[in-house]
Amino acid sequence: MIRILVVDDHAVVRSGLNLLLHGKHSMEVVGEAADGDEAIRLAAELTPDVVLMDLSMPHGKDGLSATAELKKAQPDTAVLILTMHDDEEYLFRAIQCGASGYILKSAPHEELLTAIQYVSAGNAYLYPSATKRLMGEYLERLKHGENAGIYDALTEREKEILSLIAKGYSNKEISELLIISIKTVESHKSNVMEKLGLKTRPELVKYAVKKGLLNFE
CATH class of the missing domain: 1.10.10.10 (Winged helix-like DNA-binding domain superfamily/Winged helix DNA-binding domain)
Incomplete structure (x- = not known):
């Protein structure tokens, strides 16, 4: 079973995810948290395989801060960001904080299930357009980094x-x-x-x- 902790400040969203995930593809929702602080506490208690983390939570720690702290304490726990923010800045910061994946709330249900399976197996998952953005940014930085070294020559x-x-x-x-x-x-x-x-x-x-x-x- 893939043991999942759902983190979102909206109770309706948590309930919907619970119904969607529970029992699908050997998945089990073992807990729910409404903010980053509660997520960190429950993750320590429940030791889930995957934490499904929202980014924008007005009370307590936000998703990025919670991800960074959680990964520091439990590096083997995969964090999959599930958010409405289709923004490359959030994407890059999430990866820097240690997230294993990033997927939009607008994604089809099957894509979410696939993403959870990917990160639980130790792989990384990004929705298609995010992968393209990340690769483009990486290649751009690589190019500038190489040019920076050549400039000194x-x-x-x-x-x-x-x-x-x-x-x-x-x-x-x-x-x-x-x-x-x-x-x-x-x-x-x-x-x-x-x-x-x-x-x-x-x-x-x-x-x-x-x-x-x-x-x-």
Whole structure:
């Protein structure tokens, strides 16, 4: 049996989940909690396999705080966030707090049952669009992280030219400002673009903004 603790501040929601889950696919609701504090206490007493956690609970600890505290005390207990918030900020914070899954209250019943089975088996579960968002964010951060390390490998002259290009200076203006040939400027620019994995000037400007290189003082 998959032993489940249901946490939601609305009694009607808890009752509905109890009716939906009890006895389905070897699932058993062993307890209900109306806030984060009660969830932590009951989880310690009942040692459920899965805690079905709402995020927004006005009284006591919210779902994120409760998840973090619960996972610290009981790392083997899976927490599945069940919420109405289709928001990537909540999603990322839930994962950071140790949640094993994140699913919307608007999801079909069968999807919820599947999610509970996934997290109880030690796997992670995210609803489809959340997976896409998370992967996109991960790849974006990975790209910037790699670029950040490569930036330190640029020569001082390359960094200087990168900053000037991003500020809108033409190759001719840069050559006059640095007292070097236009050909040399173009060579440095080509090296910078290649090292950073950038293909266009707008990409270069965007990168410079994120690196804080547009100080015009």
